[in-house]
Amino acid sequence: MPSQTRRYSLLVALLSLLGFNAIASEPSLETLAAPLYQLEQKLSRHELDNGLSLYLLPLPNKQSVAISSQFAVGSRNESEGESGYAHLFEHMLFKGSENAPGDSYGQTMSAHSGYFNASTFFDATNYYVNLPSQALALALWLESDRFIRPRLSEETVRNQQQTVLEEMATTIDNQPYIRPAMTFLLNQVKDSPYGHAVIGSVDDVSAATPASLSRFHHDFYRPDAMQLAIVGDLPSQTLSWVEQYFGSWQKPSRPLAHFSPLAVERQPVRGEIVDSRGPWPGLLLAWHTVGTLAPDAAAMTLVEDYLLQNRTSMLEKLHLKTPETLLHYSVPLSMQHLGVMNLVLVPRAKVSLDDLSQRITEMVDRLATQGVTSTELERLKRRWLLAQLSKLDNDVSLANLLSASQQRDKLNPLTAPWERIAAVTQEDIKRVTQQYLSPGYVRLDLLPPWYIRWGKAILEWLPDGMSDSLEEKVL
Numbered sequence: 001m002p003s004q005t006r007r008y009s010l011l012v013a014l015l016s017l018l019g020f021n022a023i024a025s026e027p028s029l030e031t032l033a034a035p036l037y038q039l040e041q042k043l044s045r046h047e048l049d050n051g052l053s054l055y056l057l058p059l060p061n062k063q064s065v066a067i068s069s070q071f072a073v074g075s076r077n078e079s080e081g082e083s084g085y086a087h088l089f090e091h092m093l094f095k096g097s098e099n100a101p102g103d104s105y106g107q108t109m110s111a112h113s114g115y116f117n118a119s120t121f122f123d124a125t126n127y128y129v130n131l132p133s134q135a136l137a138l139a140l141w142l143e144s145d146r147f148i149r150p151r152l153s154e155e156t157v158r159n160q161q162q163t164v165l166e167e168m169a170t171t172i173d174n175q176p177y178i179r180p181a182m183t184f185l186l187n188q189v190k191d192s193p194y195g196h197a198v199i200g201s202v203d204d205v206s207a208a209t210p211a212s213l214s215r216f217h218h219d220f221y222r223p224d225a226m227q228l229a230i231v232g233d234l235p236s237q238t239l240s241w242v243e244q245y246f247g248s249w250q251k252p253s254r255p256l257a258h259f260s261p262l263a264v265e266r267q268p269v270r271g272e273i274v275d276s277r278g279p280w281p282g283l284l285l286a287w288h289t290v291g292t293l294a295p296d297a298a299a300m301t302l303v304e305d306y307l308l309q310n311r312t313s314m315l316e317k318l319h320l321k322t323p324e325t326l327l328h329y330s331v332p333l334s335m336q337h338l339g340v341m342n343l344v345l346v347p348r349a350k351v352s353l354d355d356l357s358q359r360i361t362e363m364v365d366r367l368a369t370q371g372v373t374s375t376e377l378e379r380l381k382r383r384w385l386l387a388q389l390s391k392l393d394n395d396v397s398l399a400n401l402l403s404a405s406q407q408r409d410k411l412n413p414l415t416a417p418w419e420r421i422a423a424v425t426q427e428d429i430k431r432v433t434q435q436y437l438s439p440g441y442v443r444l445d446l447l448p449p450w451y452i453r454w455g456k457a458i459l460e461w462l463p464d465g466m467s468d469s470l471e472e473k474v475l
Contacts, residue, residue, distance in 0.1 A: 026382070029378070029381055029382060029385065029422065032382065032385055032386075032389070033385055033415075033418055033422075035389060035392060036388070036389070036392075036414045036415050036418055037414075037415055039057070039392060039414060040412060040413070040414045040415055042057060042058060042059075043055060043056070043057045043402075043413070043414070044056045044057075045410060045411070046239060046242075048223065048242070048243060048246060048247055049247065050223040050224065050246075050247065050249055050250065050251040051222075051223050051224025051251050052223040052224065052226050052227075052228065052242075052246055052249070053226070053227045053228065053410070054227075054228045054229075054230075054239075054242055055227075055228070055229040055230070055231075055402040055403070055405075055413070056229075056230055056234060056238060056239065057229070057230070057231045057232075057234075057398070057399075057402065058232075058233070058234040059231060059232050059233070059395070062133070062232045062233040062395070063132060063133060063233055064130060064131060064132050064133055064232050064233060064395065065130070065131065065132075065133045065136050065139075065230060065231065065232035065233055065234065065395070066128065066129070066130045066229075066230070066231045066232055066395035066396045066398070066399040067128060067129050067130075067136075067139060067140070067143065067228070067229070067230050067399065068126065068127070068128040068228070068229045068230075068231075068396070068399035068400045068402065068403035068404075069126070069127045069128070069143060069147070069226060069227075069228050069229075069403060070124050070125070070126045070127075070226070070227045070228075070400075070403040070404050071124060071125045071126075071220070071221060071225050071226050071227075072123070072124055072225040072226075072227075072256065072257075073086055073124065073125055073220035073221065073225060074086050074120060074121050074122045074123045074124050074125060074198065075087070075120070075121075075122050075193075075194075075196065075197070075198040075200070076122050076123060076193035076194060076259060076335075077193075077219075077220050077257060078196070078200075081204055081207070082204060082208075082212070082216065083196045083197065083200035083201050083204040083205075084164065084197075084198075084199055084200015084201065084204050084205040084208075085200070085204070085208060085212075085213065085216045086120050086125055086198070086216075086220075087120040087164065087198055087199055087200060088160060088161065088164050088200070088205055088208055088213070089125075089213055089216055089217065089221075090118045090119075090120045090125050090127075091160040091163060091164060092150060092152060092156065092157070092160055092213060093118070093127070093146050093147070093150055094106060094116075094118070094146075095156045095159070095160060096146075096150070096151040096153070096156055097142075097145040097146040097149050097150050097151055098145060098149035098150075098151055099141075099145045099149070100142055100145055100146065101151060105142055105146060108138070108142060109129060109131060109139070109142075112131050112132060112135040112138070112139075113131060113132060114129050114130060114131030114132075114135065114139070115129070115130055115131075116128065116129035116130070120198055121198060121335075122193075122194055122198060122335045123335055123336045124404065126400060126403065126404065127143070128396055128399060128400055128403075129143070130395060130396050133232060133233035133234070133235065136230075136234075136235060136238065136241070137235075137237070137241050140241050140242060140245050140246075141241075141245050143245075144245035144246050144249070147221060147226070147249075148221075148246075148249050150217060152210040152213050152214055152217075153210065154210060157208060157209065157210050157213065161205055161206060161208060164199070164200075164205055165202060165205060165206065167199070168199050168200075168202065168205070171199075172197075172199065173202075176275045176277040176278045176279065176446075176448075177273060177275050177278060177282065177446045180273045180275070181273060181284055181444055181446065182197055183197075184271055184273065184442075184444055185284075185286055185340070185342075185442065185444070188264075188269065188286075188288070188442055189262060189264065189288075189338065192262050192338070193259055193337075194262070194335060194337075194338050220257075222249075222251060222252050222256075223246065223249045223250075223251050224251050224256060225256060227402075227403045227404070227405070228242065228246075228403060229398075229399045229400075229401075229402035229403040230242075230399065231395050231398050231399040231402070232395050259336065259337055260337065261291060261293075261294065261337045261338075262291075262337055262338045264288040264338070266287075266288055266436065266439035266440065267439055267440050268439075268440035268441065268442075268443070269440075269441075269442045269443065270442075270443045270444075270445075271442075271443070271444050271445070272444065272445040272446075272447055273444065273445070273446055273447060274447045274448075274449075275446070275447070275448065276448075276449050278446060278447060278448030278449065278452070279448060279452070280346060280448055280452065280456070281346070281347065281353060281445070281446060281447055281448060281452075281453065281456060282344060282345065282346045282347075282445075282446035283344070283345045283346075283347070283353045283356050283357060283443070283444075283445060283446065284342065284343070284344050284442075284443070284444040284445075284446060285342065285343045285344075285345070285357070285360060285441045285442070285443055285444075286340050286341070286342040286343075286441060286442040286444075287340070287341040287342075287436065287437050287441045287442075288338070288339070288340060288436070288442075289304075289332075289339035289340065289341050289432075289436045289437075290338075290339050290432075290436065291334070291335055291336045291337040291338050291339055292334050292335065292336050292339070292406070293336050293337065293406065293408075294337075294339075296428075296432050296435075296436070297334075297339070297420075298417075298420040298421045298423070298424050299424045299428040299429060299431075299432045300339060300341075300432050300436065301384065301421070302377070302380045302381070302384065302421070302424055302429065303367070303429055303432055303433055303437070304330075304332050304341050305380055305383065305384070306367065306372060306376070306380055306429070307341075307363065307364065307367065308330040308332075308341070308343060309330060309332070310383060312379075314363050314366070314367065315328065315330075315343070315360075315363065318359060318363060327344075327345070327346040328343065328344065328345045328346070329343075329344055330342060330343045330344070341437070343360065345360075349456055349459035349460065350459060350460050351460075352460060353445055357443060364433065364437050364438065365438065367429070367430075367433050367437075368430060368433040368434045368437065368438045369430075370430075371426050371427075371429050371430040371433075372426060372429050373426075374426060377424070377425075377426055377429065381421055381422060381424070384418075384421050385418060385421070388417070388418065401413070401414075402414075
């Protein structure tokens with residue numbers, strides 16, 4: 001990104017944080033989007049004979065490279081009895097391959113001042129590493145070795161099972177509400193590939209063996225399921241290194257797994273969870289929206305932002321004018337064939353879960369009937385664009401963005417997503433809100449033990465000043 005454009009983008013973001021919204025004084029969206037088009041001109045795309053997709057993006061004034069490898073394999077590929085395999089296998093790929101046994105991968109990368117990590121989701125598994133460009137050939141050799149020739153010993157599997165089970169206990173099973181709430185939501189699409197948790201179950205992870213994990217690798221880690229992006233200071237031999245280390249990887253004769261959009265029945269659903277560890281009541285709301293490949297995905301992204309995802313959202317305005325919650329947060333889930341907009345609310349003492357639910361319903365109905373103004377829509381697009389531009393200044397973020405690009409965007413991975421956002425109209429905002437949000441939501445009441453619920457019920461009936469004082473002492 002040109003330094004002048006970068007400075008202007010940072011200035012715009014700063015002014016936005018400070019509350020200045022004078023769009024007339026800001027550059028047009030076309031001007032602001034120019035760095036995406038300029039950077040894309042430097043990008044080259046290649047496809048090896050075995051189907052592996054490759055993006056190369058040389059950047060001047062860099063001394064490092066970022067490598068991002070994304071595989072089209074996630075929890076949706078797991079069969080019955082294999083829940084958690086994709087995530088467990090992600091761990092395994094850091095623990096030994098044919099030519100780099102044990103912890104050699106991590107030790108070698110650390111010795112070259114590299115940092116690395118990975119993540120698993122429903123649709124894909126991503127691996128990235130950032131290190132000095134002088135070590136690129138070595139890094140590509142190590143990446144190919146672990147992806148093509150992992151070594152899965154009994155000891156390594158046992159150790160990583162324990163690591164995953166500890167992670168599962170710490171982040172999910174030992175936390176109030178989390179596991180039963182997750183199960184309740186997943187049960188809404190239980191007969192689909194998205195019907196079980198990415199992290200899996202204790203039983204399935206514990207039952208994994210080197211043989212079963214090897215079968216998983218053989219079935220789903222394949223060159224035509226891989227999209228590789230290399231960004232930064234690229235030596236002239238980069239393409240030949242990729243061909244040398246990955247080109248001999250044989251493409252299986254069977255086709256890649258195919259998944260179709262889910263047919264979701266959008267209607268009100270209500271449930272409750274009572275957890276003896278729960279500190280206070282909470283409310284979980286979830287709307288089934290659309291997957292990232294759907295025609296309405298761009299409009300839905302802006303709707304979620306307008307309702308929930310930024311400091312000027314309708315939710316924030318509702319909260320600031322009538323502070324009825326102690327806590328609220330939203331982390332939308334975006335899969336290829338399913339989207340879930342969700343919201344967790346923890347009420348203050350005098351506010352019931354029914355009151356909160358009604359206010360959120362009114363908020364959605366208001367957007368469905370009134371829509372947004374042209375100025376509000378431009379702000380939403382500008383905010384999306386600034387977030388996208390911020391990824392251009394970080395090599396790892398940029399490499400991850402490229403490796404995760406959709407097949408339909410393969411020729412324009414940076415600009416095609418923006419053009420879909422830019423094409424969203426005011427009518428689109430109203431239409432998708434009416435179509436995907438107005439029919440109703442999944443409501444799950446998160447309830448603590450009876451004595452906490454009883455105490456809160458008393459606080460709801462007390463005068464405001466008294467209930468606020470008691471609430472502060474209790475919480």
